[in-house]
Amino acid sequence: MSVFTGAGVALVTPMNQDGSVNYEKLAELVEFHIKNSTDAIIICGTTGEASTLSDEEHIECIRYCCEVADKRIPVVAGTGSNCTQSAIDLSVKAVEAGADALLVVTPYYNKCTQNGLKAHYKAIAEAVNVPIIMYNIPGRTGVKIMPETVVSLCEEVSNIVGVKDATGDLSEVADVLGLAKKRGVQVDLYSGNDDQIVPILSLGGKGVISVLSNILPQETHDMTQAYFDKDTEKAADLQLKYCDLIRGLFCEVNPIPVKKAMNLMGMNVGSLRAPLTEMEDVNAAKLEKAMKDVKLI
Template identity: 65%
Template structure:
């Protein structure tokens, strides 16, 4: 059984002006997502600026999220690291806090071999009982999990169940699903490819777009699974301008700006991320207005 089906939000971590985590606003964002029909919360991922959270903050944000959501929808914690021991530590602690699953990114900077990737992910999986979704995003990590390695992990390691595929390489995803034999739960990691990956057997999306448009992102998936292919496709195509604007600078710079434009008070970014360039902010605001969320 999949950890979740449909639209999971890769949720931002809101900060106060002084850089501290703003738990009051985080709670409001969680309620906004649940009200909008989001099917799962993915906390402390790339969009949540996990790389600039201390370990203590990382785990406190996860703990708060689990308590606030209170079982209404699944909570999946990002616990990946380029250090296997660190990933194991974050994963075991997140399990203690009651998350429903883990999202573990490929080790960045180290650029492990496929053999190293298998050993890394197996070591994490062996340390917990939770289901694990791999995260393949070579544009950010410099490391690509090959389809054969993903299938091997999902076949040989009981609690590794799927992958968030953000390579952008549709041919690679097609090959993955041709080898998967139903053993790999596929989630789109690119908001402009949700519909495409659903047609290949995907279970849903782990989405940046959902931060600002939870209902519409959910509806792309819900309509698809209900057999309304045209309705699903139409929302996907209508969202392309907004998807482009949300990634015209490195994530999560644009999506935090978008939330602030919606008066959701996501706050500033942590260095080395900086505020959005004015020309790109204008482009984002226009896309949000055209999509009907401003």
């Protein structure tokens, strides 16, 4: 069974004015997503600024999110690292904190081989008893999980269940799902790009791990649900409706724009942690226009 189908939110980590994690606001965001039909919460991923959280903050965010969600919605915890042992340690602690599944990014900077990726993911999977979704984002990590590696790991390891694909390459997605179908292997593939939700669903994807869901949770859920309900016209219309907004959300590196958008909407999620900085004025103006066009502000 899939960890989830539909629209999972890549949740931001809200900050207080002094830069500390705002747990009260985090609870509000979890309730907001449950109320607005989000299908899963992905905590401490790229959008959650996991790379600038201390290990203690990282685990506390996961624990607190799981406590508030209280099994009403799956919580997927980001636990990747470029050090295999660090990823194992973080994954074990995340499961102890209540995570229903893990999102594990490829080791960054090291640029390991495909054999290295296999050994990395197998070691993590052996240490935990929850499903693992691999995270393929070569633009950030410098290494790509090749289709053969994705399918082999899902075939060989019972709790490696799929991949979040943020390659931006639909041909790559087709290669993964085509190879999986040919070999009779179940690979749950989630879009890591909000501008490719419907195209990836059409190839057999299970949903999206979405930045857009932070500000349009119901609409992003509805986009995926329409597709599952075979109303492909509605799904496509929603995808196209939010093209400019999605472009605005990625006109600077994520999560800079989405935090700006949430603050413009009065959600008060606070600032970013260095080295991320506030949006440049010209890009902020583009984002604000796109938000006004869809009546978000």
